[in-house]
Amino acid sequence: MLSNLSLKEQAKLVLSLTDLTSLDDKDNFNTIQDLCAKAVSSYGKVAAVCVYKQFANYAKFLLGDQVKVATVINFPDGALDPQRFAFEYAYSISQEVDEIDYVFPWRKLVELTANQDKQIADLSKVKENPVYQEMYALVKPYLAPLSKKDTRVKVILESGSLTPNQIAIASQICLDFQVDFIKTSTGKFGPGASLEAAQIIFELIKLNKSNTGFKASGGIRTVSQAMEYISLAQSILGDNFIKAETFRFGASGIYNDIVNILEDREPTENNSSY
Numbered sequence: 001m002l003s004n005l006s007l008k009e010q011a012k013l014v015l016s017l018t019d020l021t022s023l024d025d026k027d028n029f030n031t032i033q034d035l036c037a038k039a040v041s042s043y044g045k046v047a048a049v050c051v052y053k054q055f056a057n058y059a060k061f062l063l064g065d066q067v068k069v070a071t072v073i074n075f076p077d078g079a080l081d082p083q084r085f086a087f088e089y090a091y092s093i094s095q096e097v098d099e100i101d102y103v104f105p106w107r108k109l110v111e112l113t114a115n116q117d118k119q120i121a122d123l124s125k126v127k128e129n130p131v132y133q134e135m136y137a138l139v140k141p142y143l144a145p146l147s148k149k150d151t152r153v154k155v156i157l158e159s160g161s162l163t164p165n166q167i168a169i170a171s172q173i174c175l176d177f178q179v180d181f182i183k184t185s186t187g188k189f190g191p192g193a194s195l196e197a198a199q200i201i202f203e204l205i206k207l208n209k210s211n212t213g214f215k216a217s218g219g220i221r222t223v224s225q226a227m228e229y230i231s232l233a234q235s236i237l238g239d240n241f242i243k244a245e246t247f248r249f250g251a252s253g254i255y256n257d258i259v260n261i262l263e264d265r266e267p268t269e270n271n272s273s274y
């Protein structure tokens, strides 16, 4: 039972579910080398590293098959730009990445739902919203090819910039395209992940009896913060959901807390910048 885990076991679990992330404009081959060294260490292995596409091939070279390599496209803004999508998608595939994190065109969704009620009445009726149909058609040229490939696809909603209603519409579209993961945030626009957003996503996954997974990202800095998402997911989707195939954290700043716990030092305070 996950609820009986010691603090060290929690830290190890969170490490194994983490997409260790470096998406900084200052990234270079040294920072990627450091990231990959942390990805496989005496503390354990992370689920994946997530880097900008120009570093993906280098990360692959360093890690081999030990840890998945993910990159981001349409990042961080979430544009509706077919040419840019085609280039970034083709480039990422040419780098042989295992996973692609694509930013949903959430600004368009915000625009289309501008005058709507911010509360969701009933999650099972999301598809009845006319914006659902409109958005579905707009993202089809992007989500259809992404979901057909062997490369795992995670769709980033930027949930901190969306209302519950918008999160539900975007999540339902992701579920209908059977994407591999719904991911909360880019970490570039605050606020990032929230338990409120996670709950809507978990409930829709359950309602749809879907195999789609979930990735909490943006502002996840501590093991205790991460464990709150694990507990919530467990209560709605069960213990079996808590595995790297279906549950991830995307985090650039959680590693120190994991190491502090595993080295018997004081855990980091919950001081997310969001």
Ligand SMILES: O=C[C@H](O)COP(=O)(O)O
Binding pocket: 021, 023, 050, 185, 186, 187, 188, 192, 217, 218, 219, 220, 250, 251, 252, 253
């Ligand atoms: O994809 C993951 C996010 O970019 C990570 O956000 P973070 O830097 O707040 O941990």
